[in-house]
Amino acid sequence: MSDKKKVLIITYYWPPSGGSGVQRWMYFTKYLKELSNYEPIVLTVHPKSASYKTLDTSFLEKVRGIKTYSTRTFELLKLYSFLKTGNSSKGIPQGTVGDNDQNFFSKTSKYIRGNWFIPDARVGWNFFATKKAVSIIKKEKPELIVTTGPPHSTHLIGLELKKRFDIKWMADLRDPWSEIFYNSDLPRSKKTQKKDTDLEYSVLGKADKVLTIGPSIMNLLASKIPNQTSKFSYIYNGFDNNAIDSAQKKEFDTFTLAYVGMLEVHQPYLALKKILLGLDKVLENTHIQFYFVGDISEVIRNEFENEFKNISFIFTGRVTHGEALAIMKSAHLLLNLFAETNHSKTLISGKLMEYIATGNPILCLGDPEGDAASLLSNIDYGAVYEKTKIDESCTFIEKVYSSWQQKKPLQNKVTEIEQFSRKSTTKELIKLIETI
16 A cells, blocks of 8 residues: 555646647656655546647656546537648647737637637536546545646646645746736737636635746745735746657758747748848858757748748647757757747746757747746856847857857856656646645
């Protein structure tokens, strides 16, 4: 009979859905089981029912042995995708809907999404998840519930369970709630906005511990419950040092830039285009290549495909985590574009720790005073520029290119990166759990 203390983790995204949010709790559960007296139990959506845009089975081995319950869900995202693209998964949105489309279908979809599905379009899972969670709690008797989002609708499951049971509850918010970037693109009524902020206030107020991914977002969330600030904490997203070490580095003969991750129209892609066009003009008789790895908006792909003479673009689409890491290690410069939002200081890409761990130079377009810039200030060749700083960004790339051309490629020292390994961040989590 095990004497381990049980922790019920409720998460919509779980292998094989992929993504940085999945990796955060996938590794937390893996190392909670290995390093502590806690036994993680997961409640998630069955992959055949979930609204996943793509599937990646490469993570399944990481969570082998983790007790997992799954349920069906009822959402309209697959129907939306089918009506938009003729495919039930290809058009599933990553936050907002419709990109910049102004046709009737997209406008109507945005209105429905913004006002009927609060706080997000995956709220249809809550009925099934709450029912299943009640039976799990009665059977497994966990000492702690963890909800993680986005989707932030998952936290409403925790709110309901907190009302029904005398049980501790941690809410992990990887993004802001009412200030999340895509809300500004949705035609939400004042009534909708109030309902959303009321739900957020209830979750932040009732949770015994609120966890997030960085200091600025922690301060933003804590400011909403000023008499309970001590219960707010952050743990950075980490990186898997074993995966980094085992990824196969390619020796590219051509100077190679790479962007890895989702790229949508709310990110400063037009600024990146201006930077690359400026670079293209000074690269006479020289060729470089740019890898876009991940889900790249069709609108953005069209912007980059035909206007460059000396830069070729390779759109790989979604690849396995191992393949993405191989490209990160192989590229001579890694780029990141943070969403344009009023709360840009809070943004830390899920890929940023992996970028840092490769040792390669990093250029980001975002807030030079934000949390990402603070992390990059600890390495030699990392920069965060506002999207208007075109010349400065070009100069940074040219410096990296010149060093590579002289066969002296720039490399960052990453001797202190171990504190962000998945084992180290899980040890932080264990200490945090013991304070609840």
